[in-house]
Amino acid sequence: MTYLTGSCLCGSVTIRVSDQFQFIGYCHCSECQKWSGSAFATGGLVNSEDLVITSGKELVSCYHKSEETDLCFCSTCGASLFSEKLRLGKYVVRLGILDDTPTQRPDVHIFTASKAPWFELTDQLEKFEQLP
Ligand SMILES: [Zn+2]
Numbered sequence: 224m225t226y227l228t229g230s231c232l233c234g235s236v237t238i239r240v241s242d243q244f245q246f247i248g249y250c251h252c253s254e255c256q257k258w259s260g261s262a263f264a265t266g267g268l269v270n271s272e273d274l275v276i277t278s279g280k281e282l283v284s285c286y287h288k289s290e291e292t293d294l295c296f297c298s299t300c301g302a303s304l305f306s307e308k309l310r311l312g313k314y315v316v317r318l319g320i321l322d323d324t325p326t327q328r329p330d331v332h333i334f335t336a337s338k339a340p341w342f343e344l345t346d347q348l349e350k351f352e353q354l355p
Pocket residue numbers: 231232233234235236297298299300301302
């Protein structure tokens with residue numbers, strides 16, 4: 224198994240994640256727009272055992288968004304790190320925190336029905352108005 228390293232903006236939190244995502248996608252839901260402060264969030268899904276916080280664990284704070292999802296971030300710099308899918312036992316890692324380049328590429332857009340009106344989708348990737 225190959226691993227990728229990642230870190231938050233201030234560098235206090237570092238992670239190691241397997242370079243084998245169950246999928247990588249762009250999420251255009253309104254909550255990801257708020258959470259990321261941007262047009263969409265790019266996330267890769269892994270099993271919980273495939274993500275390890277290698278330093279700064281005590282600085283990781285989580286916002287309990289719903290029964291299904293905790294959104295976790297660095298409490299020092301505020302960088303969005305990953306979400307924890309509480310019922311599935313999986314994590315969605317924000318790809319922007321990676322310091323290495325993953326082997327896979329994003330291959331899907333989800334929740335395009337709520338996409339930011341000021342953002343234009345111009346690629347040929349598969350698109351779903353909500354979930355696949
Ligand atoms: Zn930080």
